[in-house]
Amino acid sequence: MDLDAVRTFVAAADAGQFQDAAAALSITQQAVSKRIAALEKDLGVRLFHRTARGAQLTIDGQAFLPHAWELLRVEARADASVRPGQRALRVDVHSRRTAPGVLLQEFHRTHPRIELDVVTLDADVHGASAAVEAGTVDATFHAVTVPARRLPTGIRAARVIDEHHEILVGPRHALANVQSVTPTQLAEHRIWMPGMADGTEWAAYYDELAAAFGLTIDRVGPTFGYEVLLAEIADSAELATLAGERTRYLWPDSYDLRRIPVLDPAPVYPMSIIWRGDNPHPALVELRDFLGSRRADTSDEKVWLPTWAQHATA
Template identity: 75%
Template sequence: MDLDAVRTFVAAADAGQFQEAAAALSITQQAVSKRIATLEKDLEVRLFTRTARGARLTIDGQAFLPHARELLRVAERADASIRPGRRALRVDVVNRRTAPAVLLQDFHRAHPDIELDVVTLSLDAYVDAAIAAVEAGTIDATFRAVPPRQHVPDGIRTDHVINESHELLVGPRHPFANARAVAPAQLTGHRIWMPGLDDRGEVTDYYDELVAAFGLRIDVVGPVFGNETLLDEIADSADLATLVGESSRYLWPDSYDLRRIPIRNPTLIYPMSLIWRDDNPHPALNKFRDYLDSRRPDPTDAGVWMPTWDRRAV
């Protein structure tokens, strides 16, 4: 159905005269008559009866009017759902408990007027898949580590925006449970349990280099039953520990008495970049990038360790 004709029908019904409808729509009266005639032909009914005072709706016209208004409302909603600046900015945060999600929530607090659609791609969506989603327009932006070997297509931009430092998560009986901080060298020989850590992707590249740099023991063996089970096992163990991001949010019962121990001398940093399409016209994306720029990691920070493929950010 021709929406211009439907819009003209509604304008004529509201005005009661084709001439006034033409003025409201900035078209000629002849164009109004032609559109109404086309619509009547499509519907196979008369919508108006001409009178000396203008145009009066027929019974069929009265029946069609509320549906015509709804058609225009639906068209407006459909247009708004995809028009830049009128639809929500869609951002992938990898995982809702990690640093990107916390940062995006801070942005929302600072800009509550900007509508956000917060999504999480599959955990198996490594940087290749995330870039492909941005390139296809499935999402407006995402956060990922971007190693130098990573192919970045033309038109895709990346910007280093997060330095997420690690903490050691341990139970109350662990040797480091009462430590104010630990150094990576102190972790040598201790079991760091990260079940389900995959053997591919940029995350694995990072941990492979971390293990080589400090001689850590990262145990990936065991079925993955979720964070709740992992926290339960660590709380009940005298030797298990895991690595968590400093900004990552975890909840557990008070009875677990888990401890988050900062890792210092050096601080272990996992670098993350914002990835977006250069031709994305969404105005909220620029505001989000400006906000991230104001929160950018200090490039002069000393005493940190980062993978060799991103030490340029230090």
């Protein structure tokens, strides 16, 4: 259906005169008549009675009017859904379970008037940055492992999340009843993180963490999802996995899984928000300010950071 004809019909119904509708739409009266006639032909009904006093809606015209208004509202929503500055702020997170997803939910609660479109691109930092550069998403969260000067032209990054780690074990594991554990103590235990792809920034992080403390991080085997991973850990006296302290997991009470902080030093996974410097979306600045205010202060803690963290923008 020709939406310009629908828009003209609504204007004519509101004005009661084709001439006034033409003025409101900045077109000629002849153009109004042609659009209305084409719409009537398309629908197979008369929408107006033409009289010397103007144009009055027929019964069919009255029936069509509320639907015509709805068509125009849908058009406006469709346009706003993709037009920068009008559509929802589109933000990529690698997983809705992890810290970026949790923080975005907090941002939504704090700023309910701001529309958010949270997507998962399932890409590493290079793929996600390319999506930001192309304008597919307004922002993404990743560890930035290169100096700021090596980011694509126009791409900006700011470190906004320092995620602490917890070890996740079942009730029969040797660490099940401790209050905290050090990275050195973890060297005695097998840490299972299947499906971690080589070449990703998170693989680089865990490789360096393992080398620093002599950890055994087992990446062998396919991944069948978090639910299967948790079930395997709950049933094992040997398996453990690492998770961010804000990562959201749900499991049956019968699993009796334990989340134990890793401290002294506390390994920290640094994540940045990545955006395009010329992005005009008004909500982007508010999101960045919010994230900056929520970043934990680790200056008084004994923490461990990967060597490339010094390259991340402040």
